[in-house]
Amino acid sequence: MTKEEIIEMARQAGMELYGLGKDREMFVHHLTAFATLVASAERDACAKIADQYVGQDLEHNFSALVAHNIRARGNHD
Secondary structure, three states: OOHHHHHHHHHHOOOHHHHOOOOHHHHHHHHHHHHHHHHHHHHHHHHHHHHOOOOOOOOOOHHHHHHHHHHHHHHOO
16 A cells, blocks of 8 residues: 555545644554554455465465465565
């Protein structure tokens, strides 16, 4: 997620009023850190679902590839 996307989501959630004023940059910094943690936890939860199926599709092991690609998204954000 980009900083702009995170700020837009904060606006949609009604949080933009909390980031106004002299501490706006600090608010955005902490908001971005929070969004990064949430996204990481969600990726991990999705990958764990795919992990449950690893080994059941022995020919191609597609589930392992899916889990790997979900986790790799954190390296591209």
